[in-house]
Amino acid sequence: MAGQIIIGGLAAGSLYALAALGLILIFKTSDIVNFAQGEMAMLITFISFTFLTVTKLPYFVSFLLSLVIAFIFGMAVERIFMRPVQKAPILNQIILTFGLYMVFRGVAGIIWGYTPVGFPEALPNKHFNYVGITITINQIFIFVVTTILMLGFYLFFKHTKIGLAMRASSQNIATAKLMGIGVSSVFTRTWGISAILGGIAGILIAPVTFLDPNMMGEVGIKAFAAAILGGFTSLPGAIVGGLLIGVFEGLIAGYVSSELKSVFVFALIILVLYVKPTGILGEKITKKV
Amino acid sequence: MRKWLVNSLIMIICLVLAACGGTNSSTTSTKNAKEKSSVKNSQGVTDDEILIGGWVPQSGPAAQWGILAEVYQSYFNKVNADGGVNGRKLKYIAIDDEYQPSKTVAAAKKLVEQEKVFAILGTTGTAHNKAVKPYLTQKGIPVVAVASGDSAFVKPAVKNYFALQTNYDIEARIFSTYANKELKAKSVGIFYQNDDYGIVYRDAAVEELNKLGIKVAAQESYNPTDVDFSAQALSMKKASPDVVFLFASPKPAASFLKEFDKIGGSAERMLTYTSADSTMIDLAGADVMEGVLSTTWVKSLKDKDNPLIKEYVDQISKDIPKQDPNSVFMRSAWAYAQVLVEGLKRSGDNLTWENFIKQMETLKDWDGSLAYNVTYTSDYRYGQTSVKISQFKGGELVDISDVIKYEP
Structure with a gap:
């Protein structure tokens, strides 16, 4: 029983981690918490669903096509909505993303309706049984995809010039500009990339939560919690945070009671932040003068 | 300053008067309605x-x-x-x-x-x-x-x-009776939504099952916003009841049934009519839904x-x-x-x-x-307590019994 709960928890946790990656990416470059991240993911999942059902494209073709659209969509959101308020206080920008969250949800409801629909899984639905523990190919797939994406972006930030430019932009826009970094285009691209990450997350999460305009509601909150638990600036932290939350939730639901699982999860987060305010893998924020 | 004070005083007085006036007028209007009842129609009705x-x-x-x-x-x-x-x-x-x-x-x-x-x-x-x-x-x-x-x-x-x-209470009793008579169940597991809606069902089912001498093997709950139901499916499988009652809204019910199926859970499953709709096929798939029982109170197409x-x-x-x-x-x-x-x-x-x-x-x-x-x-307001037992078969919900009338 415990083994199966842990596997189930890891599976749920990878979903949270996957959804958290896009949040962290934007936060790392622009200090903005993008509340609309989950709803952008949902919109892209709907677009992918439209490719699948209306134009009857194969799964991976519609997957890739919708990611291309995601990139353009993410950049457009930055250009149209975020750019004009770039110089405004961070809080105003965050509130704007909250507004986008409501707009996207409403728009999706108008276009696709609110009745939930099933979404196909990435790989054929097969599962293995090993010493009484069941695990599906898709659970492994989600975990692998999340890890690869995390590692990829981790290395990208550490070792590429663009990564460096992104980090620099987050530190100080004016200085970064003086160093010859096109800060605006860095921001635009970051939004494009995190929309892609959101799209991947949405498409992989939809078979579990089903597809409707509210699909990212609960996952979005847990992703946010995962990001905070891991330290909001750390990509590996998102995975650690996500998996921890998933497993802890499962154990509480299995051995204590399922009503209390969210309560315990957030109690755990408070405890961790009390001991280590920057989160498990978060870097200490120091302002150099 | 004094002007401001006077103004606000006037406003307060106005408000108080308006509030009193409100109650007065509403009492007169109910009185009027009573008087009118013999001659005039109630609100919302015009000649056309x-x-x-x-x-x-x-x-x-x-x-x-x-x-x-x-x-x-x-x-x-x-x-x-x-x-x-x-x-x-x-x-x-x-x-x-x-x-x-x-x-x-x-x-x-x-x-x-x-x-x-x-x-x-x-x-x-x-x-x-x-x-x-x-x-x-x-x-x-x-x-x-x-x-x-x-x-x-x-x-x-x-x-x-x-x-x-x-009525939810009645449906839970119809489920229990059906599990007893037709499915010959010795034990039943309950998966329910942890709020007013699910608890009404659970309580009625537990009461009726106890009356019938059927063991309640497991009671697994979830919160309306949950997305992961693997723990509940697992506990349910471990309890291995003959029949599982699902008192849940469509998304959680579909997720639970998928999960239960995946880990090899086997039992007769009965899903409340509030969720038993063609959407379930979209969500959980026809394979998983095959054989799931429910009740319907509206006529079939x-x-x-x-x-x-x-x-x-x-x-x-x-x-x-x-x-x-x-x-x-x-x-x-x-x-x-x-x-x-x-x-x-x-x-x-x-x-x-x-x-x-x-x-x-x-x-x-x-x-x-x-x-x-x-x-x-004047004292019976259920509207109806007549249902047919229905079942998901080949991707469709079909009626499998005649009308059963439950006397509350």
């Missing part, structure tokens, strides 16, 4: 129109129920096209309460006091309906077909409340020759072409509207609340709607 209202969530987490309002409108379109009710056209107003009880209260007040509707039809949400019940009871406005099967609206009977869909079915399919395909008319939810909504209109028809030209309520109580085993045997008396 009857105004009906209700709230449904059209945005927010439960926005899928917004479809109910479209179905009511569609039925009214049909009635109006046929000449209306005794020459009066029906007009329907829906207010979006976003599935938040606080907004429901405002919506109910708006409908009664500003829009001045004649009756309230098919309003969603157990908690939401409960929140406004004292207010609507005090006003005395007819509330027809509350879209909830909670006992709060029928037990004890309330003068202006007419329920219609199967299979009976194509039935004029009631024909008029339903024709009108819905015309007004709401995007939706599959086979949806149980839509058929239910159609039945709600039919029962209301029947009451209006029977009221003739005497459209007072008093008379409408009296006429509704003349419905006895009325079979003219999509529901079976609709009945109301």
Whole structure:
């Protein structure tokens, strides 16, 4: 029983981690918490669903096509909505993303309706049984995809010039500009990339939560919690945070009671932040003068 | 400074006066209504129109129920096209309460006091309906077909409340009886939503199962917003009951059944009618849903020759072409509207609340709607307790029994 709960928890946790990656990416470059991240993911999942059902494209073709659209969509959101308020206080920008969250949800409801629909899984639905523990190919797939994406972006930030430019932009826009970094285009691209990450997350999460305009509601909150638990600036932290939350939730639901699982999860987060305010893998924020 | 003080004092006095005036006028208006009842119609009725209202969530987490309002409108379109009710056209107003009880209260007040509707039809949400019940009871406005099967609206009977869909408590007992008689169950596991709705079901099932001497092997709950049900499925499998009762909304029920199937759980499964709809096939897949049992209280579309079915399919395909008319939810909504209109028809030209309520109580085993045997008396307000057992077979929900009438 415990083994199966842990596997189930890891599976749920990878979903949270996957959804958290896009949040962290934007936060790392622009200090903005993008509340609309989950709803952008949902919109892209709907677009992918439209490719699948209306134009009857194969799964991976519609997957890739919708990611291309995601990139353009993410950049457009930055250009149209975020750019004009770039110089405004961070809080105003965050509130704007909250507004986008409501707009996207409403728009999706108008276009696709609110009745939930099933979404196909990435790989054929097969599962293995090993010493009484069941695990599906898709659970492994989600975990692998999340890890690869995390590692990829981790290395990208550490070792590429663009990564460096992104980090620099987050530190100080004016200085970064003086160093010859096109800060605006860095921001635009970051939004494009995190929309892609959101799209991947949405498409992989939809078979579990089903597809409707509210699909990212609960996952979005847990992703946010995962990001905070891991330290909001750390990509590996998102995975650690996500998996921890998933497993802890499962154990509480299995051995204590399922009503209390969210309560315990957030109690755990408070405890961790009390001991280590920057989160498990978060870097200490120091302002150099 | 003094001017400001004087101004605010005047304002306070005005407010107090307005408040007193408000209560005064409302008492006179009820008095008037009583006097008028012998001569004049109640609010919302003119020479050529009857105004009906209700709230449904059209945005927010439960926005899928917004479809109910479209179905009511569609039925009214049909009635109006046929000449209306005794020459009066029906007009329907829906207010979006976003599935938040606080907004429901405002919506109910708006409908009664500003829009001045004649009756309230098919309003969603157990908690939401409960929140406004004292207010609507005090006003005395007819509330027809509350879209909830909670006992709060029928037990004890309330003068202006007419329920219609199967009572939750009763369905849980029908499940238990069926598990005992037909499925020969020795043990039952319960998967339920941890709120008013699920707990009513759970309590009734546990009570009935104990009476029948059937063991309750597991009680697994979840919160409405949960997305992962692997722990519950696992505990259920471990308890290995003969039958699993699912008192859950569509998404959690579908997720749980998928998970239960994946880890090799095997049991007869019975799913509450509030979720047993064609959407379940979309969500969980036909394989997983194969064999799942439920009850239905609305007539099946299979009976194509039935004029009631024909008029339903024709009108819905015309007004709401995007939706599959086979949806149980839509058929239910159609039945709600039919029962209301029947009451209006029977009221003739005497459209007072008093008379409408009296006429509704003349419905006895009325079979003219999509529901079976609709009945109301002054102390029986369930509407109906007649269901058929249904089962998911080959990607469809089909009726597998005759009408079973449960006597509460």
